[in-house]
Amino acid sequence: xxxxxxxxxxxxxxxxxxxxxxxxxxxxxxxxxxxxxxxxxxxxxxxxxxxxxxxxxxxxxxxxxxxxxxxxxxxxxxxxxxxxxxxxxxxxxxxxxxxxxxxxxxxxxxxxxxxxxxxxxxxxxxxxxxxxxxxxxxxxxxxxxxxxxxxxxxxxxxxxxxxxxxxxxxxxxxxxxxxxxxxxxxxxxxxxxxxxxxxxxxxxxxxxxxxxxxxxxxxxxxxxxxxxxxxxxxxxxxxxxxxxxxxxxxxxxxxxxxxxxxxxxxxxxxxxxxxxxxxxxxxxxxxxxxxxxxxxxxxxxxxxxxxxxxxxxxxxxxxxxxxxxxxxxxxxxxxxxxxxxxxxxxxxxxxxxxxxxxxxxxxxxxxxxxxxxxxxxxxxxxxxxxxxxxxxxxxxxxxxxxxxxxxxxxxxxxxxxxxxxxxx
Numbered sequence: 001x002x003x004x005x006x007x008x009x010x011x012x013x014x015x016x017x018x019x020x021x022x023x024x025x026x027x028x029x030x031x032x033x034x035x036x037x038x039x040x041x042x043x044x045x046x047x048x049x050x051x052x053x054x055x056x057x058x059x060x061x062x063x064x065x066x067x068x069x070x071x072x073x074x075x076x077x078x079x080x081x082x083x084x085x086x087x088x089x090x091x092x093x094x095x096x097x098x099x100x101x102x103x104x105x106x107x108x109x110x111x112x113x114x115x116x117x118x119x120x121x122x123x124x125x126x127x128x129x130x131x132x133x134x135x136x137x138x139x140x141x142x143x144x145x146x147x148x149x150x151x152x153x154x155x156x157x158x159x160x161x162x163x164x165x166x167x168x169x170x171x172x173x174x175x176x177x178x179x180x181x182x183x184x185x186x187x188x189x190x191x192x193x194x195x196x197x198x199x200x201x202x203x204x205x206x207x208x209x210x211x212x213x214x215x216x217x218x219x220x221x222x223x224x225x226x227x228x229x230x231x232x233x234x235x236x237x238x239x240x241x242x243x244x245x246x247x248x249x250x251x252x253x254x255x256x257x258x259x260x261x262x263x264x265x266x267x268x269x270x271x272x273x274x275x276x277x278x279x280x281x282x283x284x285x286x287x288x289x290x291x292x293x294x295x296x297x298x299x300x301x302x303x304x305x306x307x308x309x310x311x312x313x314x315x316x317x318x319x320x321x322x323x324x325x326x327x328x329x330x331x332x333x334x335x336x337x338x339x340x341x342x343x344x345x346x347x348x349x350x351x352x353x354x355x356x357x358x359x360x361x362x363x364x365x366x367x368x369x370x371x372x373x374x375x376x377x378x379x380x381x382x383x384x385x386x387x388x389x390x391x392x393x394x395x396x397x398x399x400x401x402x403x404x405x406x407x408x409x410x411x412x413x414x415x416x417x418x419x420x421x422x423x424x
C-alpha cells in the first residue's frame with residue numbers, strides 16, 4: 001500500500017473539523033418559521049461562525065451580540081461579534097456578558113431568542129455572581145486549569161460562581177422563547193456541562209462546587225467560599241417555571257467527527273477502531289493508546305494493520321513543570337515515550353478549535369523516527385514529559401500542526417495510523 005502517513009493523518013483531522021463546522025450543521029436545525037424578529041446571542045469558539053449562518057438563513061429582522069475567542073471572529077453584518085480571552089476570562093468577556101444580559105432583559109412572550117453555544121463559552125461569557133470580582137474568577141480558573149480537574153468539575157465550579165450560567169441566562173430571557181443550538185466539546189455531550197449550561201437546568205449544587213475545590217486543594221478567596229455557602233449561589237433547577245420556554249438542541253458532537261474520519265480512513269484502505277470520547281490524564285490516556293497500538297503491531301488484535309485508532313474527548317494535564325504545551329502535545333509526547341519508535345506507527349493529536357491549550361498550534365505529529373530524532377538532538381521524551389514540554393519537543397522536530405482558528409470546537413482529535421510491517 002502506497003500512502004503518505006502524515007498527509008493521511010492531516011486529511012483525517014481536517015475531515016473531523018469540517019464535519020463539525022457551523023456551515024455544515026446549523027441551518028437544518030433552525031426554526032421552520034424564520035420570519036419576524038429574532039435576537040441572537042452566543043458564546044464560544046464557534047459563536048461567530050454560527051452567527052454568520054443565522055444571518056444568511058433568517059428571513060426576518062436579525063440583531064444580536066455574540067462573544068468568541070480572540071482571532072475566532074467571522075464576517076457578520078447584523079450580529080455584533082466581540083472577542084475576549086480564553087481559557088482565563090478577561091475584562092472584555094465581563095463587559096460583553098453584562099451587555100448580553102441587558103439585551104435579553106424585559107422581553108415579552110412574543111419575542112424569540114436564538115442562543116448559539118459552543119466550547120469556550122464558560123470563560124468567554126464571564127459575569128461573576130454578586131459579591132465576586134473578575135479577579136476572583138480568574139484565580140479560580142487558573143487553579144482549576146492546572147489541577148487536573150475534569151471539564152465537568154471545572155464547569156460545576158464556574159456555574160456556581162456565575163451570574164449568567166447554570167440556567168440563569170434562560171431565566172433572564174423569560175418569558176421569551178429561547179432556542180439554544182449547541183456544538184458539544186465535552187465527553188458525554190451533556191447540556192449541563194457544555195459552556196456551563198447557561199440555558200438549561202443544573203443538577204449540581206454549591207456543595208458539589210465546594211467539594212471540588214477541596215478535592216484539588218484549591219485555595220479560594222474568602223468571598224468565593226462565603227458565596228458558595230450562601231443559598232443564593234444555587235443554580236436554576238429543573239422545576240423552575242422560567243425554563244418552560246427554553247429549548248435545547250445539540251447540532252454537532254465529537255462522535256460525528258470521529259465517524260466522518262472513520263469513513264475517510266476506510267476510503268484510504270485503513271480499518272478504523274473508534275475508542276470514543278475519553279477523559280483522564282493525557283499521559284495516562286496515551287499509555288492506553290500505546291498498548292492498543294503495540295498489540296495490533298505484534299499480535300494483530302483487536303484488528304489487523306493497516307488500521308487507524310481514533311479517539312476524542314477532553315483529557316487533562318496536571319501541571320508539574322515549566323514547559324510549554326497543551327494536552328494534545330502532552331498526549332503525543334507520552335505516546336512517543338511509550339512506543340519508543342515502534343515501526344509502522346504514526347500519530348496525530350490536535351484540538352479541533354485549532355488551539356492546543358494556549359499555544360498557537362493545534363497539535364503535532366509523531367512518526368516512528370520521532371523518538372530517535374529527538375534523542376539525537378539531546379531531547380529525552382521522559383524528561384520533557386516531566387517538564388510538561390510537549391510543545392518544545394515537537395517544535396524541535398518541526399512536527400507542530402498549525403491550522404489557525406477553525407471556528408468550531410468538538411474538542412480533541414487523536415488518530416494513530418498503523419501500517420503493515422514485517423512484524424505485523
